[in-house]
Amino acid sequence: MEKKRTNFGEFIKGFIRVNPLLVLMVGLCSALAISTRVESCIFMGLAVIFVLTCSNVIISLIRKLIPDQIRIPIYIVVIASFVTIVDLTLKTMPAIYERLGVWIPLIVVNCIILARAEGYASDARVSHAFMDGLGIGLGYTCVLLIMSVFRELFGTGEIVMFNTTIVSLGSKSMPTILILFPGAFITFAMLLALLQWHQQRKKPEAKEGPE
Amino acid sequence: MMKSLLNLGSRLMLVCLVAAVGLGFTYSLVEENIAEQELKKRAEAATVVLEPIGATPQESPELTAELQGDFPDLISVFEGMDEDGEVIGYAFVLKSKGYNFITMAVGVDAEGKVTGIEVITNEETPGLGAPAAENPDFLGQFTGKGPEPLVLKQDIDGVTSATYTSRGITNGVNMALEMWESLQ
Numbered sequence: 224m225e226k227k228r229t230n231f232g233e234f235i236k237g238f239i240r241v242n243p244l245l246v247l248m249v250g251l252c253s254a255l256a257i258s259t260r261v262e263s264c265i266f267m268g269l270a271v272i273f274v275l276t277c278s279n280v281i282i283s284l285i286r287k288l289i290p291d292q293i294r295i296p297i298y299i300v301v302i303a304s305f306v307t308i309v310d311l312t313l314k315t316m317p318a319i320y321e322r323l324g325v326w327i328p329l330i331v332v333n334c335i336i337l338a339r340a341e342g343y344a345s346d347a348r349v350s351h352a353f354m355d356g357l358g359i360g361l362g363y364t365c366v367l368l369i370m371s372v373f374r375e376l377f378g379t380g381e382i383v384m385f386n387t388t389i390v391s392l393g394s395k396s397m398p399t400i401l402i403l404f405p406g407a408f409i410t411f412a413m414l415l416a417l418l419q420w421h422q423q424r425k426k427p428e429a430k431e432g433p434e
Numbered sequence: 435m436m437k438s439l440l441n442l443g444s445r446l447m448l449v450c451l452v453a454a455v456g457l458g459f460t461y462s463l464v465e466e467n468i469a470e471q472e473l474k475k476r477a478e479a480a481t482v483v484l485e486p487i488g489a490t491p492q493e494s495p496e497l498t499a500e501l502q503g504d505f506p507d508l509i510s511v512f513e514g515m516d517e518d519g520e521v522i523g524y525a526f527v528l529k530s531k532g533y534n535f536i537t538m539a540v541g542v543d544a545e546g547k548v549t550g551i552e553v554i555t556n557e558e559t560p561g562l563g564a565p566a567a568e569n570p571d572f573l574g575q576f577t578g579k580g581p582e583p584l585v586l587k588q589d590i591d592g593v594t595s596a597t598y599t600s601r602g603i604t605n606g607v608n609m610a611l612e613m614w615e616s617l618q
Contacts, residue, residue: 285449293442297449304453308460315467317475 233351237358243335244366244411245418250335253326254363255407258370262384263322266313268364270327274305275336275363276356279344283352286345298340299331306331335363370410378402475554476539480512480525483541483550486577489514489523501613508613509537523549524617526610532556532602533563540610546581546618548607558599566596567603576607581615583608 243249250271257267278301282289289297310327313320320327330336339359344352375382378401381391400406473493480491491512498511507529514523523543529535534557541549556567566572572593579589584604586592592600 288445290442290445293446296446300446300449300453304457307457311460311464311468315464315471317471 228347228351230350230354233347233354234358237355237360237362238365239362239418241359242362242366243338243359244363245415247335247338249338250333250363251411253329253333254367254370255404255411257323257326258367258407258410259374259378259402260322261368261371261375261382261389263319264364264367264371266319267323267326268360268367270309270313270323270330271333271335271363272357272360273309274302274330275339275360276353277305278302278336278340279352279356280349282340282344283347283349289345294341294345298337302336302340303331335359366414369414370407373410374401374406378406476510476527477512479527479539479552479554480514480541482552483525483539484512484514484523486541486549487514487523487543489516491515491525497617501616504616505609505613507609511613514541514543524614526613527554528606528609530602530606530609532567532600533558533598536567536599536602536606538603538606540576540607542580542610542614546611546614547578548576548580548611551576551603551607553603556599558596563596563599566593566599569593572600573603576603580607580611583611 237243239246241247244251244254253267257263278298281301282298285297306328309330313323313327339355343355347355372382376390376392378397378399380394380397382389398406401410477491477493480493484491491514494511494513497513498508501511502508505528508526509529510527512525512527513521514525516522523541525539525541527537527539529537536556536558537554538556539552539554541551543549551573553567553573556564558564558567572591575590576584584590584607586601586604590600590604592604
């Protein structure tokens, strides 16, 4: 049964039910690579929210004017334009721009955004598309933040934002592996396990379908 | 067939046109700020390479314009001043071709000796060329050499597995030395 779409429902679903990272599992590459520092995650999250929301709205606005055969090139042009806007804006902040490096231009090919454009915004009302972009973007950012807080805090022993130490564990011998790539996979796997465990516990016998 | 092609093409063009206008507008807003940031980066690098002779860099648009005619890869020239305002060296910010482009600052003192090199950005292959372009042992070899053009493998030991990068940086330094020569 398809539930009726409401603005709030479209917004809230991005956090858990269709969380891009934990449920749809798209856009993992940048998330795994960037979640070593909380600070970069905030900017990456903002960039993704902006691009996702804007491209969702534009694509939803012009969805009836786009012939099917050329929809992908048009999506790419729209998405790439917004990414370039973000890229140019961030260039005025060199410290952050250098840290985010290649991941900002790579938002163009981030599957989350194309997936939402193709799978959602191309046949949704503008208000729904807007809420969807915002919700999915925030869902992405939340997961990034959870991962990066965990990795930075336990990988380096402190969280540094804008050159000031926010939290410090006061220890120098931390498991550096958390900051490295294996740490990204381990952290992500633990989050996934946690979500699965939570969902299984919530409805123990609701699932009667084939296992 | 022809009609549908035109239809598709014109719609795509319309979208691209709107996107281009939007981007142009954004660029015009941030252009100045970006240029400022780049100047800051250049000035920082020039300060680093002129530090060994204790000179303060000052960007010289006239010299830059003059030299750019012969050296199109030059980005900017800084004059290194001592306390009395005498020019005792130059810092050349230029791009040189390794495997890809390397932007670097080369400091040259009054005798035409290299005072230091600072790689500002390099687009070399990560893991191969990029570490070589930042290798202090390699870059340190240039200090004190000149004003004759340097030859790789004779004056300078290249970095194994990064031939193009080593060549690119050596060429960049030679370009700076040539420019210094033409300023005399």
